Amino acid sequence: MTKRRFVTIKDIAQQSGLSVITVSRALSGTGYVRKETREKILRIAEELGYTKDSAASSLRTKKTKILGVVVVDNSNPFYAEVVKGIEIEARKNGYSIILVNTDRNYENEVNAINMLLQRRVDGLIITAVQKRTDDIAELVKKHIPNVIMGSKLKGIKTNYIYTDDEDGGYKAAKHLIELGKKNILLFNGMKYKYAARMREKGIKKAVARTNGDVSLHIYRTIEGFENAYQSFKSAFSNLSNQGIAIDAIICYNDIYAYAVIKHLNELGVHIPDEIAVVGFDDLPFSSILNPPLTTVSVDKTRLGIEAFKALIKNIEDNTLADIVLPVELVRRKTT
Amino acid sequence: MTKRRFVTIKDIAQQSGLSVITVSRALSGTGYVRKETREKILRIAEELGYTKDSAASSLRTKKTKILGVVVVDNSNPFYAEVVKGIEIEARKNGYSIILVNTDRNYENEVNAINMLLQRRVDGLIITAVQKRTDDIAELVKKHIPNVIMGSKLKGIKTNYIYTDDEDGGYKAAKHLIELGKKNILLFNGMKYKYAARMREKGIKKAVARTNGDVSLHIYRTIEGFENAYQSFKSAFSNLSNQGIAIDAIICYNDIYAYAVIKHLNELGVHIPDEIAVVGFDDLPFSSILNPPLTTVSVDKTRLGIEAFKALIKNIEDNTLADIVLPVELVRRKTT
């Protein structure tokens, strides 16, 4: 192991004949330092190859300028873009982010939060696993700044940012109804998910307005393309066996929709004439896919950016945010 | 701003009547502490809600257990999976990662590295922008453990991990040649990229073996679906105007391939009969896409995992790694 020792302000102090505090002031730009002194210090720092030790600095200032970002899976295209939004905005504002995946596992979420607390992050942005929420309740109780992304957690008063899922569901269903579809299948996510419940609510609202003219069938499945594919296969054959002829499918997200489309293709069902398909999220690939997917679009990067802003605002003046971002139905070729 | 003060080992020491060092030992599990003493300390720590301050600890130990991960764009599905591999493996080994995007900008890369040095990360995993490399040369000179991912940098002796691009190119070209294709277009990335050069090399090797029976045409473009789409449009019309009838296209990556397929579809060209298309990377969506893409596949998560392992090994015993991961041609419906 090569011996590494970083240059410290003490070294600069010795080299310049000044005190450490003057050096500190010059380098951090706080307090009075004569112009020539500052320049001299800066020059020596440069020569010596000085790099500030932010751990030492944090220890004193109680600020790390690090944010914890907890997501379910950073390789999921949805979160990938959200994380990107957070990262860009954080960097622009002098913050760094520590990224942790939970893989939808509550234990992992608990560990992630603990680790981030040990690192004394200035705040956390969390997409909650939602299966349990006591860890987040406790976090809030500790007064650690945080924003919960993509869900609202019952009984927990903190910062929230999410998309207008109910409106998204409503828009998707309304669109299909206007197209004359009568038998809609909602291929939804599990009930413990806030977004799944809200989307369902919006869809039901639109369907209810038809006064029984349109019927809604609901199946649920857990995340992942393979899961969705297998689930849909059995759901669809169930429906067929019951003699129910679905003519439109609203999917919990675009990934589910891809799975649905794949199976529909295998069955030789024509999209959208026989069955129309709507997704949620508008992943980058959804417009490239053949056929391009009709989907409820949200600005994922913006979600990240706004989450960051809300967190910083909370850190600075303790205000609580409840931000809901608008959604938009993007009609392409599957409806 | 709510007054937050974390519990320290000093608090525990007072509460327990023991010295801070004993508390430290009990908590960190180093050195001898009587069983009952340890239990007592652990209990009090629990009661008081103690969370270790890793910044303070790092200051002393000179180890942060943080790794810097510098990628071009974490929302690019390729890097998204790589980052995931790193994150999982890091977490498993008690490390955290600070993620930074460079957006293929050299200045950003310089800033990212500087920031990470200030944070005293134990090491860095970097996908280099490659347009300039002096920043990385300097990093290496400072003896900061690092591994460069996806490229080899001329004149810089450090840890490298990358995929067998030359072999990938060779396999892709050989496959097309065996299919009887005669006029191959290589729709490549820019020349400053190591992977682009290596893939080209492999392709040329395969083409050369046909003794002039097969001809190769090369166009290059910068990253991004839109760029690729526009570039390909003009490249393809150029070729047509010259009376060159391409019957196979090897794309620098899957994204380029999607752009190519999109335009080919617009033109009504039949894939793969009229023109076959091969991509690189095997993004998750490439198998879902219609038609499913033939592509050179690499295990991206593994790339991340191996990068992490190489870095840790370098940190621990200073050995240099040069890891090349195998690639595989996955034939689907575009060839």
Add this chain to the structure above:
DNA sequence: TTGAAAGCGCTAACAT
């Protein structure tokens, strides 16, 4: 405008 002293929370080194 500059400096001295003290301390952030932890642990290494050396006692006892």
Add this chain to the structure above:
DNA sequence: ATGTTAGCGCTTTCAA
């Protein structure tokens, strides 16, 4: 098995 001392590199008093 437990404690003392000192110090990591920085910044916050308080003084000059």
